[in-house]
Amino acid sequence: MMCPSYRVTGEERHSTRGRARLLHEMLAGEIVTDGWRSAEVAEALDLCLGCKGCRSDCPVGVDMAAYKAEFLHRHWAGRIRPLSHYTLGGLPGWLRLIAGLRAAGAVDALARRLPVPGLDRDRGGRLPELAREPFTRSLPATTAFEARGPGRSPGSVMLWPDTFTEYLAPETGRAAVRVLRAAGLDVGVPRGGTVCCGLTYVSTGRLDRARKVLRRTLDALGDVPGPVVVLEPSCAAALRTDLPALLPDDPRAARLAAAVRTFAEALEEYAPEWRPPRLDRAVVGQTHCHQHAVLGDGPDRRLRERAGLVGELSGGCCGLAGNFGFEPGHHGVSVACAEEQLLPSLREAPRDAVIQADGFSCRTQIAQLGGVRARHLAELLAEGLGDGPGEGV
Template identity: 35%
Template sequence: SYRWPKDSRFNLAQLMSGGEGTLAVLTDIKLNLVPQPVKTALAIIHFNSLREALESTPVILQVEPSAVELLDNLGLTLCREVPEYARLLSYFVEGQPNCVLITEFYGQTEAELQSKIDKLQTHLKREKIGFTHITPAIDPELQTKVWTVRKVGLGLLMSIKGDHKPIPFIEDAAVPVEHLAEYVTRIEKFCNDLGTNVAYYAHASGGCIHIRPLINAKDATEVAKLPKITEFSVELLGDFGGSFSSEHGDGRARSWLNEKFFGKDLYGLYRQVKHTFDPHGLLNPGNIVDAGPMTENLRYGAGYRVQPVKEHLDFSEDMGFHRAVEMCNGAGICRKKTTGTMCPSFMVTRDEEHSTRGRANALRAALSGNLPHEELTSERMFAVMDLCVECKGCKAECPSSVDMAKIKTEFLAQYYEKHSVPLRSKLFADIAFWSHLSSGFTAPLANFALRNSLVRWGMEKFLGISRRRQLPPFAAVPFTRWFKQRQQQRATQNGRPPAAKKVVLFNDTFNTYNYPQVAISATEVLEAAGFEVLLPGHKCCGRPMISKGLVNKARRAAQDTINRLAPFAEQGLPIVGLEPSCLLTIRDEYFDLLPHDKARVKLVADHCFTFEEFMAQLAEAGELNLQFKDEQRHVLLHGHCHQKSLVGTVPSKQTLGLPAGFTVTEVDSGCCGMAGSFGYEAEHYDVSLAMAERRLLPAVRKLNDEDIVAAAGVSCRQQIKHGTGKQALHPAEILRRALK
């Protein structure tokens, strides 16, 4: 290594930041961080047009906000189409504005923040700015809702279906804010004249609106628009004194225009610097200087063709299986290593092949002819897909919402058309049947066999079920029998009068035949909340079959479940589930399995809630009056992956925090690694445990004996027990134990 002599004329840090990896390899970086603000507040300013919003930005900046972010019309429209986000929008968007500017202030106290928002309002009125409404957000919870929408608005934008995608090639330009409205309007007009729509997001305050024209990169005419739009943008930037790249860098999309933009002299100096640091052109070649055309090395390009497949699941919303795969834009957020759920298999293997992107790229290569088409169902492709635990982390965390869990199910269905289904997959897919058979009178014998080392050796040898795992025990009294006996008892004793409110308890296989105490606890909590509990009759929901790619079987199970639940939904009764993956299958995969019955699936799905969602809703509506013991407990929450992806953990935290003395903390655990049957499979045992050892198991080991671990997922509870010896509880059990 070489130490640069101290010389105030040089700031190597700036040079390295701007160098975009073309000058050196950095092994150690020291960052100067700024302290977090004590308090923040937002003012959500509504406008009738984008131009008005952008023209008002310099005026807004006069009252010194810390940030001004745009949520444009397309972002608002996409959010309104998703019920969950439409609900969030209703907290802070009034009427139907064209767009909003989310304006943030820092301060020491709420009073100070309120006065800043008042000052903003007065200032905008005095300056005759044509806003239609301002929603103040001082409450941190409301601010979280606003930022959630802003974040998902971007996600929804990036996950637009079809071949026209909002492509980031001029999105990093910035102009002095006084020219922002003019710059954006002229770019939009230029694009519209070419027949191209544009999407926007980002930082109005910095003069940087990320403009993304919607381009079909598989079509030659559309590809030809890329350099045209870029050159027009560069000309405008020159006129307005703007910058071509303001926060993301030049990269391959923009470097080709650097000579034109900066002029020959400056560009010549850039080349000299590059040559001085990297005389052999090894570091990030083709960026900043000596770049090729922007249409070189496109992900798709005009010659891109796919060979479609006959699909087993409904991919009509994605416009085909291949387009669901193509949702991956290659940005590689799925290679993150420390936070969130996506992608557990990459986090433990650090191998591109086992990332969401690696899988999408492999499938795309086979679909588009870069690999022979037969590779789509080859054993090598099976290996690429094998460690995907179908956690749905990517569905929620990937900016393009790549849904690899669904893609894997379709892949397995395609694969099993060419290869036989292993016996182990058939056994796990039919777990409801085996559980029914092995519980009750046969439970002692079945449990003895499962504990027997010879049987376990045989299961590993002949079925590939790890002998290091203990399969869940079968209940001598399944939940359904307990429930029936209690009803009979009550009938003979002329028991309780029927409650005015009714709820359907969707009793899944595991909480019926393996862990009936969970369903019993839920029944007792719901009854304490004033409900009469109804059971819809137990059959498998199809979740284990979906995981194994046995789609036709899963479809029959889904149809049967809808037939059983629809009459309850038609009466408007809530349907509450305990195992997140089973309940949420109804809200997610059933739409893909039963496209011919979408209306009834929607009706049922709209009435389905996790136990925690249901409790939290009752509490929010002031309709929950449970009496809890007076005790102080700490609860560590581990969210189930599907729950985190589709619902979030807020309802779980609200539910577990219902007893006044309970404090709830959540571990950023990612996937527990068990993933249904995955962790039981002998060849997956080590990977499964490595996933849990990343954050979940160490966090549990740090707890005191009296601390409670909450986990709604049955396999999560098994993994925690296996890895730490600590018995985690379902939130229903925790509430039941806390009741007076």
């Protein structure tokens, strides 16, 4: 996977080695003399997609995404930031605000018609389209995890309502509830307040804001006695790694990080005897960068095999990478990254193949550049269930 932008540009400054060297020179202060305000370092890091591929692929485990977040945090300290840091970087807050308005439908339509400052015009300059109803509002009140009380069964899991599932793709959450219940698990969602992994704030270097969001999330969650199933790979990775790194002195952060499970991990660990529906189809699509680099995809591969999904998902990076592909000046690199592995795999796929991408960014890129709809593994399995447990969720 490492490094998508270097594989596109071929320029040393865009390699992991080149970026690390520039950061070293910046800290040494002999060649790069303007420190954290360095325009040269900022330019080299601008095309870092934050894929974290170097975290797993680099022989010395460099995490350039974390370095970039820290650099942006210090580079823009006390200054007005690029507009995209406020629009895309603050996406959870904007979506929550819009969804909370009584005239949400009219607001959403307006947002889709008018370009939004700070978004790339080649992408249409518009925010993603909101769902008609947020994921958690579509669930019965009895689904609230807090309602289970201290007597929760050993098969209870909390389903994390990440920003993308909550406001942009609630069908993924509903499908996951169906499948987890079909596997015999008792599923709930947090209702103590808004929760967020802080990912968009971290990726734009708004680390102080990320810490506030994460503390508020921990306050809202309270005790987390069991597994927390996170459908969005980037959010799962953020909770496992960024959360304890940003709040190292808060024991609640370490507990939540340890409780995080991906969808496939939860099924493998807590419903090992469950047999998924047989789909018996070829599968193509995209393994999320953070899944590859931080979470691993062993349980996903085994779950696909048990469901009869044959084939390999694309390596590399889809090129959208959260806010990256929507930021001005990134569209060309974003498309080139997709052309490196993802788009050719879609064009070469069997006609009846199903398309899987667990990351919302990956699904968005596939829809915009490939013209087809990709689905989360939970959606594929839910469709194979037919009428059964969880129907009507």
